[in-house]
Amino acid sequence: MGQRAAVLAAGFVLDLILGDPYCFPHPVRWIGAFIARREKTLRIWYPKTEKGELAAGVHLAADVLLTVSFSVFLALFLAGRIHEGVRLGLETLLCYQMLAARSLKTESMKVYDALKHGDTEKAKRAVSMIVGRDTEKLSDEGIIKAAVETVAENTSDGVIGPMLYMALGGVPLMVLYKAVNTMDSMVGYKNEKYLYFGRCAARLDDAVNLIPARTAGIFMVGCAWLMGFHGKEAWRIFLRDRYNHKSPNSAQTEAACAGALGVRLAGDAWYFGTLCKKPFIGDQGRPVEAEDIKRANRLMYGTAVMMLLACLGVLWSL
Numbered sequence: 001m002g003q004r005a006a007v008l009a010a011g012f013v014l015d016l017i018l019g020d021p022y023c024f025p026h027p028v029r030w031i032g033a034f035i036a037r038r039e040k041t042l043r044i045w046y047p048k049t050e051k052g053e054l055a056a057g058v059h060l061a062a063d064v065l066l067t068v069s070f071s072v073f074l075a076l077f078l079a080g081r082i083h084e085g086v087r088l089g090l091e092t093l094l095c096y097q098m099l100a101a102r103s104l105k106t107e108s109m110k111v112y113d114a115l116k117h118g119d120t121e122k123a124k125r126a127v128s129m130i131v132g133r134d135t136e137k138l139s140d141e142g143i144i145k146a147a148v149e150t151v152a153e154n155t156s157d158g159v160i161g162p163m164l165y166m167a168l169g170g171v172p173l174m175v176l177y178k179a180v181n182t183m184d185s186m187v188g189y190k191n192e193k194y195l196y197f198g199r200c201a202a203r204l205d206d207a208v209n210l211i212p213a214r215t216a217g218i219f220m221v222g223c224a225w226l227m228g229f230h231g232k233e234a235w236r237i238f239l240r241d242r243y244n245h246k247s248p249n250s251a252q253t254e255a256a257c258a259g260a261l262g263v264r265l266a267g268d269a270w271y272f273g274t275l276c277k278k279p280f281i282g283d284q285g286r287p288v289e290a291e292d293i294k295r296a297n298r299l300m301y302g303t304a305v306m307m308l309l310a311c312l313g314v315l316w317s318l
Helices: 002-019 029-045 052-084 084-098 101-116 120-130 138-188 199-208 210-228 231-241 250-261 291-317
Strands: 269-271 274-276
Touching: 002 084, 002 101, 002 120, 002 138, 002 291, 029 052, 029 084, 029 138, 052 084, 052 138, 052 199, 084 138, 101 120, 101 138, 101 250, 120 291, 138 199, 138 210, 138 250, 138 291, 199 210, 210 250, 210 269, 210 291, 250 291
Parallel strands: none
Antiparallel strands: 269 274
């Protein structure tokens, strides 16, 4: 357990320092490429009916979980055969690459910088890289809300979730969790193309994020108290609005963040040319502003540090 704690701490620090270098090969990109190839193949193999696409989606999920598990265990086994230090180094590298705090801040701050320079079109392009919604028609307010919501939501599945699964099952479980997230982000849509094919991935993602999302929301409320945000409102809105989303998990941290900042998030949004009716999260205490992107990142980092300390405390005690 002490070694796992050391790997987690080292991976967290590396992510804070280095982020996600674009020129460096990333396991999540490899997982994404594998998912894309398997989707093409399975759509050929299975009939284009409701049952056929449901079966193809289950087949995809099984392929991804088995392939990723085997690949990680094999890589760590071979590294250990060379030297235990090599295995430890590989575990640290993988742990670092599964965390997304620095890259989340970097990408969201591109939106902030563009807005501060009055370049709405550049801000739209920047936010389109981190959200799944259509961004062409977004106003400055819509752009800010999209960026803040993304930081809040990804605090759970990009930072807290990976750390929790690392603490529970080490690097293999951490990578497996990210594989499920990646699969859901690629095929877990409720549109005509993925309604049935992506259902297994979406349900699996809901299941693995059940505990991380709630943990992240509670820790974010605690962070709001400690960092001078609206802690009382964060708790109130978290309790009231944390299910104001089609996903049982996505609004957990969005609600805590909206309350902490004293703003209203979410609402209707366009996806693939279709308007999706969505409830609001939070109260309209004041209009959102570009500075809220920076504040959301502070909340994200504070929540991450709290989670890290909690994980290290438990691991070292064991």
